[in-house]
Amino acid sequence: MIVAVFNQAGGVGKTSLTRDLGFELHERGFKVLLVDGDAQGTLGAFFGEAPHERTASEMFWHEVCSAESNGPPVVHRSKFGPDLGLANRNLNADEISLTQQQDPARFLGVTEDLRRAYDVVLVDCPPKISEITVQILFGADAMLIPVQTEAKSVLSFSEVQIEVGKTQRRRRNMRLEPIRILGVVPTLYNQRLVLHRHHLQEIETKLCTALGYPTLPPIRDYIAVSEAGTHAKPLKSYAPKCPVIQDVAAVADALWGTTRSRFQEVANG
Secondary structure, eight states: OEEEEOOSSSSSSHHHHHHHHHHHHHHTTOOEEEEEOOTTOHHHHHTTOOGGGSOGGGSHHHHHHOSSOOSOOOOEEOTTSSEEEOOOTHHHHHHHHHHHHTOTTHHHHHHHHHHHHOSEEEEEOOSSOOHHHHHHHHHOSEEEEEEESSHHHHHTHHHHHHHHHHHHHHHHHTTOOOOEEEEEEEESBOTTOHHHHHHHHHIIIIIIIHHTOOBOOOOBOOHHHHHHHHTTSOHHHHOTTOTHHHHHHHHHHHHHOSSHHHHHHHHTO
16 A cells, blocks of 8 residues: 655654654564655655765656656665665756656556555655645555644645645546545644644544544654654654654554554555
8 A cells, every 4th residue: 555644734744754654564564665755855864864865866756757767666675674765855856857747647657566565655745735746646545644733734734635636636537546545643742732632623523524534643742753853763763662652553553453464454445
């Protein structure tokens, strides 16, 4: 299953969620690929891969976007276990090449091989609507939506829903199955703050209930999550006693349970 971790806004915890959920699934025995869709290269940096020091040909998107290439995208085995599809500033040039080709299904074309090779592929979408974003949403099977428990993020959820609607129309026109909404993950949640509790309730009732989206367990706001990124480690490796690890595990349980056989049941619908 290929899952787009999507929110068009930055700073809502997409990359941290991708990192830690992917590592949790790897720890449970799943074969996992994590793909960075952001030219900042943060996901790879979180695993100590220093993507900014690598060449364009070492990037996942170079093969996807190049008009001359028919090869598979490049993946790297991280020292922490999950495989990684890296991105860096070269993604900007690759995206221009992709736009010029006017082919909305380039990423879709590599998904069959990825589905055969991995139990789950988590794709960290860029914090904007771009050609790369469109490609990811077109090629993914499902979507996971992190929403920060702050007023700005909750209010901007309408923009997320607009993109979901566009994606569903594009897929319908191509005779593809609708993208599945696995759920909304409230992020950066501080249960001691009245406003955060209020916005969590908004997410659960006004947003998810109205749209029919599942609300997944919230991810609490702990400084160790940011520190883990600074130290280039998954949170569970950097701070194994941090309560956020329990939150991530709860999201994994809600989505896929604890066994690969259960995951296959859910992935197959």
